[in-house]
Amino acid sequence: MSVFKVYMKIAKKNIGIILLYLVIFFGVTVMFQRFAGEEPQGYTTESIPVGIVDEDGGTAAESLIDYIGLSNDVVLLENDTESLQEELFYRNVDYIVRIPEGFMEKCIRGDESLKVTAVPGTYTGHYAEQQISNFINFARSYAAAGFTEEEIASVMAERTPAEVNLLDQGGNGGQTPSYAFFYRYLPYLFLSLLCYVMGYILMGFRRGSLPRRMRASAVPARRQSLEGLAASGVIALALWGICTVASLTVYGRGFLTGGRAGWYLLNSFVLLIVSLTLAYLVGTLVKTSDALNGSVNILSLGMCFLCGVFVEMDYLSGGVRKAAQFLPVYWYETVNDLLTQSTKIAGSVRTEVLEGIGIQLVFAAAFVCVTLAVSREKKQ
Amino acid sequence: MIKIENLVKRYGVTVALDHFNLEVKEGEIYGLLGPNGSGKTTAINCMLALLKFDRGSIKVMGEEMAPDNYKIKSQIGIVMQDVAVFEELNVWDNIDYFCSLYVKDRKKRRRLVEDAIRFVGLEEYRKAYPKKLSGGLLRRLNIACGIAHRPKFIILDEPTVAVDPQSRNKILEGICELNRQGSTIVYTSHYMEEVEQICTRIAIMDHGRSIAEGTKEELKSMIKTGETVTIEAVILGGNDLAELKELPHVFDIQYEDQKLVVRCTKARHNLIRILKFLQDREIPFGRVFSELPTLNDVFLEITGKQLRD
Numbered sequence: 001m002s003v004f005k006v007y008m009k010i011a012k013k014n015i016g017i018i019l020l021y022l023v024i025f026f027g028v029t030v031m032f033q034r035f036a037g038e039e040p041q042g043y044t045t046e047s048i049p050v051g052i053v054d055e056d057g058g059t060a061a062e063s064l065i066d067y068i069g070l071s072n073d074v075v076l077l078e079n080d081t082e083s084l085q086e087e088l089f090y091r092n093v094d095y096i097v098r099i100p101e102g103f104m105e106k107c108i109r110g111d112e113s114l115k116v117t118a119v120p121g122t123y124t125g126h127y128a129e130q131q132i133s134n135f136i137n138f139a140r141s142y143a144a145a146g147f148t149e150e151e152i153a154s155v156m157a158e159r160t161p162a163e164v165n166l167l168d169q170g171g172n173g174g175q176t177p178s179y180a181f182f183y184r185y186l187p188y189l190f191l192s193l194l195c196y197v198m199g200y201i202l203m204g205f206r207r208g209s210l211p212r213r214m215r216a217s218a219v220p221a222r223r224q225s226l227e228g229l230a231a232s233g234v235i236a237l238a239l240w241g242i243c244t245v246a247s248l249t250v251y252g253r254g255f256l257t258g259g260r261a262g263w264y265l266l267n268s269f270v271l272l273i274v275s276l277t278l279a280y281l282v283g284t285l286v287k288t289s290d291a292l293n294g295s296v297n298i299l300s301l302g303m304c305f306l307c308g309v310f311v312e313m314d315y316l317s318g319g320v321r322k323a324a325q326f327l328p329v330y331w332y333e334t335v336n337d338l339l340t341q342s343t344k345i346a347g348s349v350r351t352e353v354l355e356g357i358g359i360q361l362v363f364a365a366a367f368v369c370v371t372l373a374v375s376r377e378k379k380q
Numbered sequence: 381m382i383k384i385e386n387l388v389k390r391y392g393v394t395v396a397l398d399h400f401n402l403e404v405k406e407g408e409i410y411g412l413l414g415p416n417g418s419g420k421t422t423a424i425n426c427m428l429a430l431l432k433f434d435r436g437s438i439k440v441m442g443e444e445m446a447p448d449n450y451k452i453k454s455q456i457g458i459v460m461q462d463v464a465v466f467e468e469l470n471v472w473d474n475i476d477y478f479c480s481l482y483v484k485d486r487k488k489r490r491r492l493v494e495d496a497i498r499f500v501g502l503e504e505y506r507k508a509y510p511k512k513l514s515g516g517l518l519r520r521l522n523i524a525c526g527i528a529h530r531p532k533f534i535i536l537d538e539p540t541v542a543v544d545p546q547s548r549n550k551i552l553e554g555i556c557e558l559n560r561q562g563s564t565i566v567y568t569s570h571y572m573e574e575v576e577q578i579c580t581r582i583a584i585m586d587h588g589r590s591i592a593e594g595t596k597e598e599l600k601s602m603i604k605t606g607e608t609v610t611i612e613a614v615i616l617g618g619n620d621l622a623e624l625k626e627l628p629h630v631f632d633i634q635y636e637d638q639k640l641v642v643r644c645t646k647a648r649h650n651l652i653r654i655l656k657f658l659q660d661r662e663i664p665f666g667r668v669f670s671e672l673p674t675l676n677d678v679f680l681e682i683t684g685k686q687l688r689d
Contacts, residue, residue, distance in 0.1 A: 002480035010468045209464035213525075215447075216428045217481035218454035 007231030051093035056103040063153035179251040190275040192300035202283025277367035328363035387436035411579030419588035457531030482529035496528035516547025572675040606646025613666030
């Protein structure tokens, strides 16, 4: 196991870099998790102070005041221009509605609009305006149907706000679970770390006349390759193990009880294989440390930005997404998104998940073929 | 130990080895001498089955050499022209690694590594990394990595390139010591002095062929030159040169920048005759020295060019 041991010794020399990448990865994950937590996750209604000057005092006017009051704070005001301006200036109200005398005749049966005043530069007035328009439109419809003022008021009072039930497919109440962030950023860690460490080791084995000296030795080339593969596998598995243990420790129950933990682990394991094969290709091609650093950064950051790791896939343009389909990380993230959005992995979702995993394996096989072709070409 | 017959190796239209023959007997230090590009390294790569060849045969220790003949490979030590060690491993780990490719027993290997370190004089640098070693020390490490497993047959491919004189002497002494301990050695170089100093038999290579082979004495006896007389700071006319060439045993004269080089066949009093010629004509001269033929003279006479061209 001489070759195996040297692989491990050289990998050990990179322990500083490995720790640095792990710290960066966990730092980035925590940072993005925190930012995501601060983002508003859904639409919430807002209650604004609406001032009302009721010059009518009739049943229809009262009905309108009650309707506005359902979702806003109503402040009844006197019809005094100076005090109204003060109310707006001091932001006691955001919006003032004047209900004119003869409201029913003028505005509901007739076409006259209500006079309104809003604080300039605010959007909240639009909510009140929308509610008033709703009321007037409904009332006009009822009036056209022959309803009296009292009947209109009674019908409008019975109208309750519509209820919308959110379909909670992910089982997280519309929130992205924390472990989803962890698994979303995993490609950066796997790609950068494996490409760097494996590239460094393979570069060492290809330096100068070393391959000739190795081929001239008493250990068969096949055995040398197998020992190298075994060492690479151990290094990759150790990395995967650290990440799996970290995710189980940090997210524990929430992760395990979701019923998708196995799928997340399988997807990350396949990504590990893809990263390892890509690392072999990089290690076969690069000749210097500078070239290795450059390649690792271009590959890891490039794929992570294009394939929805650092920037959510929904924010990427159609063109970028199409191009990203030619990269394995895109399929990893697609599977991850499916896992995040679905409570149960069954039926078509299961098929899509398996397809994504399969495509990643095809990429891994392609990388192996290219690496073998490059190695053969170099030997010749 | 090794027998190569009619070896032909082509790189496209370039013939690197042209019906190359070689026979190294057990216990010899066999020198392959030739200028850069003469085919020395190609011949070695073929011996180690690192290169496929077009024609001919190579037998090592009586067996046909093949890429999968690990029994033979385990008896061979190779010291490459370029330093072939891991920059990421220290001196001890490097030697231990290359030794472990041949010796599995850890205890035995530990002893062999220590012996190799002592042999090349790297005792003080056990924990040093290659980047911290000077060129000479690095070459010694390169040798230690190739010989630590005590091979019967050692191939050293220009191991002293870019090495300081002190390290070079140490390396050459080490090679003789390895030979005394029982190893058969093939040593390639384009430094004729080294080959003359340590090799028991020598093959001179040019354009992929062995153009002469034998002991250094045998090689030197093959050529016309018996003595080369050089006289510096001498001013000669055309007539002087013509008369000088007529002296007995003189067969070649070169005169350039007031430096006269006279080649004579093997005879007594060549130097006295030439000096008397100058004295009789009252021609003043500076430093005078006489040399016996070198391998460079052998190469020069056979190929018409200098070994270091």
